[in-house]
Amino acid sequence: MMLFGNDPIILNMKDAEVIYFPEFFSPTEADQLYNSLLNSIAWQQDNISLFGKTHPQPRLTALYGNNEKPYTYSGIQMKPNTFSETLLDIKIKIETETHHKFTSCLCNLYRDGQDSNGWHADNEKELGTHPVIASISFGAERIFHLKHKEDNSLKQKLTLNHGSLLLMKGETQQHWLHQIPKTKKKIGKRINLTFRTIY
Numbered sequence: 001m002m003l004f005g006n007d008p009i010i011l012n013m014k015d016a017e018v019i020y021f022p023e024f025f026s027p028t029e030a031d032q033l034y035n036s037l038l039n040s041i042a043w044q045q046d047n048i049s050l051f052g053k054t055h056p057q058p059r060l061t062a063l064y065g066n067n068e069k070p071y072t073y074s075g076i077q078m079k080p081n082t083f084s085e086t087l088l089d090i091k092i093k094i095e096t097e098t099h100h101k102f103t104s105c106l107c108n109l110y111r112d113g114q115d116s117n118g119w120h121a122d123n124e125k126e127l128g129t130h131p132v133i134a135s136i137s138f139g140a141e142r143i144f145h146l147k148h149k150e151d152n153s154l155k156q157k158l159t160l161n162h163g164s165l166l167l168m169k170g171e172t173q174q175h176w177l178h179q180i181p182k183t184k185k186k187i188g189k190r191i192n193l194t195f196r197t198i199y
């Protein structure tokens with residue numbers, strides 16, 4: 001599915017609330033934010049532990065927050081940096097749109113098509129029972145997959161374009177997994193910002 005324009009699209013999904021805003025930022029705003037975030041975010045390479053093995057995470061990450069609370073997933077504990085002006089401006093724009101207050105932003109940098117994010121749900125305890133996740137994309141377009149945890153006939157696929165916002169809320173994290181698969185296409189970098197509330 002490839003979608004453009006300003007109107008939000010409510011995905012028709014069982015046990016989930018997913019809304020996609022294809023042009024949350026104008027193309028000019030998105031270009032500026034991509035360049036500024038690429039250079040200013042404190043990108044780091046972490047190792048993850050999966051099934052007793054340690055290997056480099058297939059992307060760079062950084063955590064920003066307005067509280068001291070760390071975020072733990074896949075055996076990594078991340079400590080928050082203080083929000084920059086740019087990230088705070090984005091946070092306020094999202095809060096105005098979603099009527100939800102966020103404390104934290106987990107940033108991902110996919111350096112090329114070989115960087116990825118495996119199947120998971122954002123269901124860590126510190127996110128509470130019905131996490132609201134606001135996910136912003138800048139740079140190269142990537143495919144986003146969702147699959148239902150219990151009913152494997154239920155799947156969704158969408159292209160996350162430059163300047164878009166994907167909002168996941170309600171029971172989405174309880175019932176669905178999501179991923180950014182690798183691609184063999186020659187593509188550039190992609191920045192993803194996932195705003196969350198860490199309690």
Ligand SMILES: O=C(O)CCC(=O)C(=O)O
Nearest residue numbers: 108117122135180192194
């Ligand atoms: O890069 C994306 O669009 C997804 C990122 C994600 O799912 C996460 O950081 O939890």
Ligand SMILES: [Mn+2]
Nearest residue numbers: 120121122178
């Ligand atoms: Mn996620």
